[in-house]
Amino acid sequence: MKLSDDEKRMRDGEQGESVRMAMEILAALGEIYGAERLIPIRSAHVAGLSLKSHGLAGAQWAEDMASGGARVRIPTTMNVIGVDRSRDLKLPGDWVRDQMRIERAYECMGCYGTSTCVPYYCGFVPRFRESIAWAESSAVVFTNSVLGARDNREGGPSALAAGLTGRTPLYGLHLEENRRGDVLFRVSAPLRSTADYGAMGSYVGRMIGTRIPVFEGISSPDTEDLVYLGAALASSGGVAIFHAVGVTPEAPTREAAFGGRKYEVAEISEKEIAEGRRKLTSAKDRKVDYVAIGCPHYSLNQLRKAAGLLEGRRVHPGTVLWVHTNAAIRNMAAQLGYVQMIEAAGGIVTQDLCTVLGNPEALGFRTLATDSPKMAFYAPGSNGFQVWYGSTEECIETAVKGAWPSADV
């Protein structure tokens, strides 16, 4: 791989050990993936910041980097973590302490303590065809697909290396020719809720591997629908980009989405949506002690909807309701009264954390209900929960009644 003079100086340690290490990481990834050079980028998003991902080994690494003088040179946002910095959720003390070591180390390196998987809801919006180095699989798929930015599925250290150098290797989805579709999904099923988009993403993610899906027949999705579709595709599968004909910017037509390539065709009817939903549901017991929604973090629209559904109602005494978002959106929702509506009903609007990367299992919950296709996929392994998956309405109903509304999935 060819390096510019400036990049060679970074590689040779002229800007310190952390920049040297970052260049070595990027050069090695470039070699592995056959990149011919590095390209400049203007934003990075670091993920895997949970204590569950970093472990104490990673916490030590981040502290060593920070104390060694590592500082990011481009705006670098931070992903969702495993604690809520604004309140005591009764999580174990050593968990909170070690998670905050990681948080502080990255902030010392100059990263923004955004603590969210949806930085694009907080002012960090890459433009069409801009190359970026973001980790967090749901944000990768959103920026590629919905914004038309260019991003590979970065890991935590590679995204930090990009932040420290302002560079990323030119390969994969940074190249136009690798962004075309492989499989056409003709959607005949009516998509009635965000949860139906999540179920479709779960179905497609499981069967498509790392190929690129193109959806036809999605008429007018909300942005949130596309966020949850992408989160499902990226968790149930390894998808980093999708196209939706007439909806996403690189697919004005079916021909443009495939760019002249041959493609397979598959159907999405109500049967496939039902299967996607079923695959995300692992619970048998209808009694639910934990309802968690907001993964990816809720937008203001989604918080308002949840607040409206809880108006004049109370969360069941045997059930805990957590609604996940970030500090920016939570603050705005508090200004507008939605946080108070949810909390007056007995729910909690968390900031910074999410169920998968936190450890609410330490509070003794067993059965989770969620409207998140990503949380439903990961929670059995990450938290040990049995899971009910469904719409926001079903989840709020469950929080109020203490039981999943229907045994039919």
Next chain:
Amino acid sequence: MALTLRGRTISKGRATGEALVCRQPIGFNFGVDVANGVITEYGHELFGRSIKDKVLLFPHGKGSTGGSYVVYQLARSKTGPVAIINVTTETIIAVGAIMGGIPVVDQLEKDPYGLISDGDTVTVDATRGLVTIEKKAGERS
């Protein structure tokens, strides 16, 4: 007679140690005890054996990307391999080894499994992309 092979530099540095040959991929996150370098993945061909101070030959990494941090921790606590030879390095091993300063080469010009055995003395000069093998006493390459 020492045999020298050329490979691809993944993580720079130079180290010499006793070879440990493994034909299965290794998952470092939840697969190795950082305290002593012992492989803890049940059913793995190296289960119960230590990779500490070895020149470790294995095909590639597997499993959770958090494995990069574990490779770093092994290097920092000096309980990991002194050098790594892979068939083809993937990102978990590459990133962790660079973080921890463990020399790594891959894609040797000849199949290393036919040439390196447990107990051989192997020098990995990853900066120059060279691997030198001295067979254990009593064996011929």
